[in-house]
Amino acid sequence: MWRQVLLYFRTRRYHADNCQAKETLQNEGEEDIKAAQWIFKPMGSERMEMRKRQMSTTQETPGTAQAQHSTGNRGPNACCFCWCCCCSCSCLTVRNQDEERARRTSHELQAEGIPNCEESPAPTLEEVNAWAQSFDKLMLTPAGRNAFREFLRTEFSEENMLFWMACEELKQESNKSVIEEKARLIYEDYISILSPKEVSLDSRVREVINRNMLEPSQHTFDDAQLQIYTLMHRDSYPRFMNSAIYKNLLRSLSEKSIEA
Numbered sequence: 378m379w380r381q382v383l384l385y386f387r388t389r390r391y392h393a394d395n396c397q398a399k400e401t402l403q404n405e406g407e408e409d410i411k412a413a414q415w416i417f418k419p420m421g422s423e424r425m426e427m428r429k430r431q432m433s434t435t436q437e438t439p440g441t442a443q444a445q446h447s448t449g450n451r452g453p454n455a456c457c458f459c460w461c462c463c464c465s466c467s468c469l470t471v472r473n474q475d476e477e478r479a480r481r482t483s484h485e486l487q488a489e490g491i492p493n494c495e496e497s498p499a500p501t502l503e504e505v506n507a508w509a510q511s512f513d514k515l516m517l518t519p520a521g522r523n524a525f526r527e528f529l530r531t532e533f534s535e536e537n538m539l540f541w542m543a544c545e546e547l548k549q550e551s552n553k554s555v556i557e558e559k560a561r562l563i564y565e566d567y568i569s570i571l572s573p574k575e576v577s578l579d580s581r582v583r584e585v586i587n588r589n590m591l592e593p594s595q596h597t598f599d600d601a602q603l604q605i606y607t608l609m610h611r612d613s614y615p616r617f618m619n620s621a622i623y624k625n626l627l628r629s630l631s632e633k634s635i636e637a
Contacts, residue, residue, distance in 0.1 A: 495519040495542075502630040509618055512610045524626060528617045529609075536574040537605050537613070540567040544602040548595045560593035568601070576605055 497519030508515040508524075515521040522538065529535045543563050550556045567576045568586055578586075582600050589597040617623055 495523055497523060500524070500626070500630070502627075502634050505623075505627050505630055508623070512614045515614070515617075516606075524622060525609075525614075525617055528620050528622045529613060531620075531622075532613065532616070534613065536567060536576055537609050539574065540576050540598075541602055541605055541609075543567070544598045547598065550595060556595060557593045560590065560597050563598060564590060568598075576601070577608065578604060 500518070500520035504518060504520060508521050515525055522542070526535060526538045529538050540563070543559070543566070547556065547559050547563065550559060564586070566572055566574055568578070568583070569575065578601050582604055585600050586598060
């Protein structure tokens with residue numbers, strides 16, 4: 378009997394030790410797995426970060442590197458691939474400032490080569506009203522030519538007035554050498570196809586000018602001057618009468634006459 382009791386307790390103890398050993402092994406296995414995950418997880422993220430940096434380095438071209446260097450002074454929101462209009466991208470502001478600066482510089486360079494307007498007293502209300510009666514009355518006075526020339530500048534056709542005025546000056550010359558020099562300058566400035574101020578003339582008038590340039594005179598450009606005069610009369614003069622330049626001038630003179 379005692380042997381059976383002892384055998385029973387030994388069997389219970391064996392099973393208990395067995396279960397405890399299994400639980401110990403299971404717990405140790407889970408701890409090892411967690412430890413392994415804790416150890417290898419940073420290694421994996423570091424590898425991913427290194428791989429991303431390598432990919433971004435290989436994809437970067439010299440052009441983009443130079444662009445990033447040039448945009449180093451832009452704001453924190455600077456981007457070069459902005460497709461929307463609602464973002465506050467500073468690169469758009471920089472680009473617009475550069476374009477505006479280029480346009481302003483180009484306008485200043487063009488203005489340097491433009492002769493000054495004719496000296497004339499301020500027009501009266503009667504003169505300004507007379508300009509609306511005919512184009513001839515507008516071109517008769519220096520004040521009218523200055524106002525019309527200012528309007529032509531807004532339409533980028535000021536060369537028509539400059540050519541007409543140069544022809545008028547040529548007609549007043551009598552010295553042969555001066556006439557030849559001025560005729561050459563007029564041809565280079567307004568007739569030559571290489572000039573940025575070339576006026577619009579038909580082929581017939583150009584042939585006449587080329588023949589006249591063999592022996593320049595005061596009337597070398599008479600046909601061309603008449604053609605440009607007609608062009609300004611028919612094309613630009615009606616728009617000038619409806620322009621803000623003419624209406625504002627007429628309004629200011631009318632207000633001054635009322636106050637007086």
